[in-house]
Amino acid sequence: MLFVCLSSLDREKIVKPLLYHLYTFGFNIWYDHKKLFLSDTIDFDVYIKGIEECSDILIVYSKNLTKNSKCGRKELDVIYKLKNSKNIYPVMFETELNDYNGEDKELLSNTIHYKINNKNIYQVAIQIAIKIVKNLLHNFGINDDSITIPMKIYGNIPPFNLREKIISLLTLFETRQILKIEFNICNELNIHTILQYYYSLIKLKCRVSENDVKLLELLTILVVHCG
Numbered sequence: 001m002l003f004v005c006l007s008s009l010d011r012e013k014i015v016k017p018l019l020y021h022l023y024t025f026g027f028n029i030w031y032d033h034k035k036l037f038l039s040d041t042i043d044f045d046v047y048i049k050g051i052e053e054c055s056d057i058l059i060v061y062s063k064n065l066t067k068n069s070k071c072g073r074k075e076l077d078v079i080y081k082l083k084n085s086k087n088i089y090p091v092m093f094e095t096e097l098n099d100y101n102g103e104d105k106e107l108l109s110n111t112i113h114y115k116i117n118n119k120n121i122y123q124v125a126i127q128i129a130i131k132i133v134k135n136l137l138h139n140f141g142i143n144d145d146s147i148t149i150p151m152k153i154y155g156n157i158p159p160f161n162l163r164e165k166i167i168s169l170l171t172l173f174e175t176r177q178i179l180k181i182e183f184n185i186c187n188e189l190n191i192h193t194i195l196q197y198y199y200s201l202i203k204l205k206c207r208v209s210e211n212d213v214k215l216l217e218l219l220t221i222l223v224v225h226c227g
Helices: 008-024 030-034 042-052 063-068 070-081 101-112 119-141 152-156 160-176 191-203 210-226
Strands: 002-005 056-061 087-093 114-116
Touching: 002 008, 002 042, 002 070, 008 056, 008 063, 008 087, 008 119, 008 191, 042 070, 056 063, 056 070, 056 101, 056 119, 056 191, 063 070, 070 101, 087 101, 087 119, 087 210, 119 210, 152 160, 160 191, 160 210, 191 210
Parallel strands: 002 056, 056 087, 087 114
Antiparallel strands: none
């Protein structure tokens, strides 16, 4: 499950749109289950429990989070204490690396992070999604770089034909009857949700990117080898 550390001041402007895409990709997000928004005024022990329960942590760094949010600052302190046992995905909103110091800057400097704005929300969301699925693969002892898609025709599709690649991967899911069963992996990811999303993209003839293909490839590997 994915825990989100944020400032409530950034919620409407950037966090909700980012999480919308992560929901679409099928990820289970902690406050969705708790019916809460992080950084609201409630017992802080609830947040500590959420951080401890989740293996993945998304941090939306901003001046609002690090300087204007007492609850957010407390969340960061807890996360830093547990950082060696968590997968952390930091994004920076309306700030630069030099705007941070101490443990904030140390984590950002030592972790792949993304700058997010209103124009690249989807691109950042899919990069985070790819990293989460890669970590799931590694948890199962699978090296995603050494495994190919188990479908002969897939290797014959030209690299630039992204739409055809998506269709072929969806066909593979259908042949394995993934859509006919309840399939959740480690309570992290709902396969049904993301498959329905890509079915909709194809049906509506929407544009797809190389990262869309990469994400679906990783999910295919995850399902074939762990499902």
